[in-house]
Amino acid sequence: MRHQVKSTRLGRGSAQRKALLRSLVTSFLEKERITTTHSKAKAVKPVAEKMITLAKKNTLHTRRQALSYIYKKTVVKKLFEDIGPRFMERPGGYTRIVKIGPRSGDGTEMAVIELVGTEFKKKTKKKEKLSAKAKAQAAKK
Numbered sequence: 001m002r003h004q005v006k007s008t009r010l011g012r013g014s015a016q017r018k019a020l021l022r023s024l025v026t027s028f029l030e031k032e033r034i035t036t037t038h039s040k041a042k043a044v045k046p047v048a049e050k051m052i053t054l055a056k057k058n059t060l061h062t063r064r065q066a067l068s069y070i071y072k073k074t075v076v077k078k079l080f081e082d083i084g085p086r087f088m089e090r091p092g093g094y095t096r097i098v099k100i101g102p103r104s105g106d107g108t109e110m111a112v113i114e115l116v117g118t119e120f121k122k123k124t125k126k127k128e129k130l131s132a133k134a135k136a137q138a139a140k141k
Contacts (some may be wrong), residue, residue: 008043021047026071029079033114039095041113048113052094055084086117 010017024044026098028034029051054062058080066076083124087094098112 008039016099026075032118035112038109038111041111045095048138049094052083055079058084080084
């Protein structure tokens with residue numbers, strides 16, 4: 001029976017699974033938004049939220065705990081200086097998982113996991129920027 005067994009195996013051994021989750025959490029906190037399979041996103045969510053909760057406490061001990069899990073020191077610095085203070089008033093639920101449909105190669109359900117408050121902003125193209133500047137200059141004349 002699987003009483004109180006909550007982790008998903010993701011088709012890997014325990015060492016591979018731990019390495020996968022560590023790398024996914026590191027890249028997620030670095031970029032604040034990643035695209036992965038839905039099952040991996042569901043596995044990453046609790047770990048990432050625990051790291052953000054550590055960053056909210058912001059003590060030397062919690063910083064060392066985060067450093068023992070996250071691969072890059074720069075990501076830990078960003079976590080404690082930028083992400084932690086941003087969610088100081090929020091009691092939980094720092095991440096969001098959005099399904100984006102099946103992958104074209106094998107049909108696996110894909111999802112985007114992102115921090116709440118970092119909604120996707122559409123990039124403007126160069127031509128649109130140039131035409132907006134031209135319109136602004138024309139309006140001045």
